[in-house]
Amino acid sequence: MSLMTSLSTGVSGLKAAQTAVNTTAHNLANVNTKGYSRQDVTNVDKIYNTIGNSHISYSQVGLGSEVACIKQTRNVFFDKAYRLEVGRKNFYDVQSEAASEIENLMGEMEGVQFQETISDVWNSIQELTKEPDSIVKRTAFINTANTFMLRAQDIYKQLESYQVNLNTQIQASVDRINQIGDKIHDLNSQIVRYESGSENANDYRDQRNLLLDELSQYASITYYEDVDGRTLVNIEGTQFVGQDHVYEMHTEPLNDGTKMLNAVWGTGNPVFNLEQGFSSEKNTDIGKLKSLLMARGNAAGKYTDIPTKQDEKYYKDGVFDEVQYNQDVIEYNKTVGSYLIQNNQASFDKLVHAITTAINDVLCPNTDADTVLNNLGLDTNATTVTYTDYKGNTVTKNLSDVKIWDEYHAAIGMDEDATPREELFSRQAVDRYTKATIEVTDEDGNTSQKDIWIYNEEDPKDVYTLYTTKQLVINENLLENPSKLPLSANQYLGGIDGYDAEACEKLKDIWTVEFDTINPNVLTKHTFRDYYQALIGNLATEGREYKSMAEDQESLVDGIDSNRQTVSGVSSDEQLTNLIQYQYAYTANARYITTVNDMLADLLNKLS
Numbered sequence: 001m002s003l004m005t006s007l008s009t010g011v012s013g014l015k016a017a018q019t020a021v022n023t024t025a026h027n028l029a030n031v032n033t034k035g036y037s038r039q040d041v042t043n044v045d046k047i048y049n050t051i052g053n054s055h056i057s058y059s060q061v062g063l064g065s066e067v068a069c070i071k072q073t074r075n076v077f078f079d080k081a082y083r084l085e086v087g088r089k090n091f092y093d094v095q096s097e098a099a100s101e102i103e104n105l106m107g108e109m110e111g112v113q114f115q116e117t118i119s120d121v122w123n124s125i126q127e128l129t130k131e132p133d134s135i136v137k138r139t140a141f142i143n144t145a146n147t148f149m150l151r152a153q154d155i156y157k158q159l160e161s162y163q164v165n166l167n168t169q170i171q172a173s174v175d176r177i178n179q180i181g182d183k184i185h186d187l188n189s190q191i192v193r194y195e196s197g198s199e200n201a202n203d204y205r206d207q208r209n210l211l212l213d214e215l216s217q218y219a220s221i222t223y224y225e226d227v228d229g230r231t232l233v234n235i236e237g238t239q240f241v242g243q244d245h246v247y248e249m250h251t252e253p254l255n256d257g258t259k260m261l262n263a264v265w266g267t268g269n270p271v272f273n274l275e276q277g278f279s280s281e282k283n284t285d286i287g288k289l290k291s292l293l294m295a296r297g298n299a300a301g302k303y304t305d306i307p308t309k310q311d312e313k314y315y316k317d318g319v320f321d322e323v324q325y326n327q328d329v330i331e332y333n334k335t336v337g338s339y340l341i342q343n344n345q346a347s348f349d350k351l352v353h354a355i356t357t358a359i360n361d362v363l364c365p366n367t368d369a370d371t372v373l374n375n376l377g378l379d380t381n382a383t384t385v386t387y388t389d390y391k392g393n394t395v396t397k398n399l400s401d402v403k404i405w406d407e408y409h410a411a412i413g414m415d416e417d418a419t420p421r422e423e424l425f426s427r428q429a430v431d432r433y434t435k436a437t438i439e440v441t442d443e444d445g446n447t448s449q450k451d452i453w454i455y456n457e458e459d460p461k462d463v464y465t466l467y468t469t470k471q472l473v474i475n476e477n478l479l480e481n482p483s484k485l486p487l488s489a490n491q492y493l494g495g496i497d498g499y500d501a502e503a504c505e506k507l508k509d510i511w512t513v514e515f516d517t518i519n520p521n522v523l524t525k526h527t528f529r530d531y532y533q534a535l536i537g538n539l540a541t542e543g544r545e546y547k548s549m550a551e552d553q554e555s556l557v558d559g560i561d562s563n564r565q566t567v568s569g570v571s572s573d574e575q576l577t578n579l580i581q582y583q584y585a586y587t588a589n590a591r592y593i594t595t596v597n598d599m600l601a602d603l604l605n606k607l608s
Contacts, residue, residue: 006592006596007593007596007597007600008064009064009592010064010589010590010592010593010596011064011589011593012046012064012065013064013065013585013588013592014586014589014590014593015066015067016041016043016065016066016067016585017582017583017585017586017589018586019041019067019070020041020578020585021579021582021586023039023040023041023070024575024578024579024582025579026039027039027570027575028570028572028575028576028579030570031570031572031575034210035206035207035209035210035213036206036570037072037073037074037202037205037206037209037568038072038073038568038569038570039070039071039202040071040073041067041069041070042067042069042071043065043066043067044065044066045064045065045066046064046065046066069200070202071200071202072202072205072206072568073567073568074209074564074567074568075563075564075567075568078560078563078564078567079209079212079564081560082213082557082560082561082564083212083213083216083221084216084220084283084286085553085556085557085560086213086216086553086557087216087218087219087220087221087287088280088285088286088553089550089553089554089556089557090217090218090287090288090291091278091285091286091287091288091290091291092285092291092547092549092550092553093288093291093550094288094291094292094295095291095294095295095340095546095550096543096546096547096549096550098166098295098340098341099340099539099540099542099543099546099547100543100547101162102159102162102340102341102344102539103536103539103540103543105155105158105159105162106155106159106344106348106535106539114151114152114155114532115529115532115533115536117147117148117151117152118148118355118528118529118532119529120144120147120148121144121145121148121355122511122528122529123144124140124141124144124145125141125507125508125511126508127140127141128140128141128487128504128507129504129505129507129508132488132499132500132504133414133487133488133499135482135483138482138483138485138487139482141485142424142474142478142479142482145359145424145425145474146474148355149352149356149425149472149473149474152348152352152469152472153469153470153472155348156300156345156348156349156352156469156470157470159341159344159345159348160300160345162341163260163296163297163300163341163342163345164259166292166295166341167251167259167260167296169292170251170261170263170289170292170293170296171261173218173263173288173289173292174250174251174263174289176214177215177218177219177235177249177289178246178248178249178250180211180214180215181215181233181241181246181248182246183207183211184208184211184212184215184231184233184241184246185241185245185246187204187207187208187211188229188230188231188241188243191204191205191208191229191230192228192229192230195228195229201229208231212231212233215233215235216287217287218287218288218289219235219236219272219286219287219288219289219290220235220236220284220286220287220290221233221234221235221240222234222237226243230243235249235271236271236272236273238265238269238271247266248266249263249266249271250263250264250266251263251264252264252268254298254299258299260296260297260298260299262293263289263293271289272289272293274290274293274294274335274339275334275335276334277333277334277338278290278338294338294339294340295339295340295341296339296341296342297336297339297340297341297342297343297345298335298342299342300342300345300470301336301339301341301342301343301344301345301346301347301349302345302346302349302463302466302468302469302470303346303349303350303352303353303354303466303468304346304460305336305342305343305346306332306336306343306346306347306350306519307325307328307329307332307520308350308516308517308520309325309520310515329520329521332519332520333521337519337521340542343519344535344539347518347519348469348535349468349469350516350518351531351532351535352468352469352472353466353467353468353469354515354516354528354531355528356424356425356467356472357425357467358510358515358528359424359425359507359510360424360432360467362503362506362507362510363410363411363422363423363424363485363486363487363503364405364410364421364422364423364432364433364486365405365406366403366404366405366455367403367404367406367409368400368402368403368404369385369399369400369402369404369438369452370400371406372404372405372406372407372408372452373440375408375409375492376407376408376492377442377443378440378441378442378450379440379441379442380399380438380439380440380441381439381441382399382438382439383398383399383400384396384397384398384399385397385398385399385402385436385438385452385454386436387434387435387436387454388434389434389456390429390430390431390434390456390465399438402454402455403454403455403457404452404453404454404455405420405421405433405452405453405455407420407453407490407492408490408492408493409502410486410490411486411487411488411489411490411499411500412486412488412489412490413483413484413485413486413488414483414484414485414487414488415483418488418490419484420486421433421453421486422475422477422478422484422485423475424474424475424478424485425467425472425473425474425475426473426474426475427464427465427466427467427471427472427473428464428471428472428473429464429471430456430464430465431456432455432456433453433454433455433456434453434454434456435452435453436451436452436453436454437449437450437451437452438450438452486500486503487499487500487503487504488500489501510528511527511528511529512527513527514526514527514530515527515528515531516531518531518534518535518538
């Protein structure tokens, strides 16, 4: 009996050593396999046979050793840390890349800085005001303004094109996330099937861990392993990979008529709450997909996206509504202010809007009806005015609620017809003025009908009414006949033969006024020429910050991954040492079995 037990002990040792050799060889074969975790053999004692007992103990004989398991060597804490920080790294990589691309588009256009284009407009105004009645100077001014507008539109279109092109990356990211989810689900099934016996599906687990590493680059994930070995995954707190199903995400337009895609679940709920912004403290700055959505924004930015204290809507009876303004600033910071491309588009459009409307307001000034009529020596009993608006609708408004062309102070053209009301920058679909008629009384008490020109005001709810970069065109009448540029004095202020000195001075003065800040979170106001430099400087600062954070994250990720590899990586030198050790163990067990076999043969010979 003891010889047979000894033979069993040797066989068990032989099997354990063979398993260890095979496992070590498997490690060596995968030394360069990405995501592979070193596998180690754990041996335990086999059962013991009890051959007797005494009053103090049992007499037992061991039957050798056996392999309890072949386990992966991983550190779950390093895995979680890596997946968190690699997601943050990818977030800031996208932001840094977007800032760099915007800076390139806005800083250079065909080798000419846009800042120079702004300066060209200013220089042409200076030359024009020296000789306002010169057709050459007027033509040069109009052509320079046209170049300014075309360059501005070119920059804006390229920004918009880059913004839309991010949809391709967003779609590709969503598709890859779904592919990863499907593969994790399939691996879960295979792992459960193989581990239902006594095996550990370590290679399948390595593949699953590698997929989790990749998934963490796209979004913030949490996961856990159930009792059967399945890994269940949540993305942004919503179940993604369940026990029996993958809850895939997809893309859909943010709204009708837009090319902007949003990532949503099958229920239609957005994957990300972008209004919470991003913060390292709250771990809301995780993942490439979220960063792409935030860098892009929800729409092409326009100047109305940025709250400004100069906006008339914040003034009621001359009193500034600070509560409403602060609410709008909070909303801006939660949305557009966090969207890199959209915010810079809006800031750029704000500058273009400010320049174009300032020039137009000098050439075609507007004021209230009472002021105009009083200057003309007229009066009216009318309290309302009825007219056909730019949409063709008949509307009636209080006369006090509309702005009209300031006929008394407005300059006119130097052409034969002394053409009035010619703005330089026009909207594509909406004329500057709509004609209306009211009844007036002169100083002698005579009553007559008078034409007034109602200004079609900008309505944030109707993009076609806005002097945005996309809607602008140069007035065709001025391109065809520069003499119609309204810089000549009217009949009330000097006759048609002289130029309007006041209008010329106002054109120069608008370039020295600090018109606004680049966003509501800064206090420094800028002139037109300084605004663009401040915008580019602010963008460059943001870009450097994002690049620095991405580089810091890369160092952190590399450090964590190095620690992971220290635990789970395969060292060929170590494995070769183990291989020699297990080979010696195998040889020793083989010799042991040979010795027991010889003893058993000798015993049988003596008994025969």
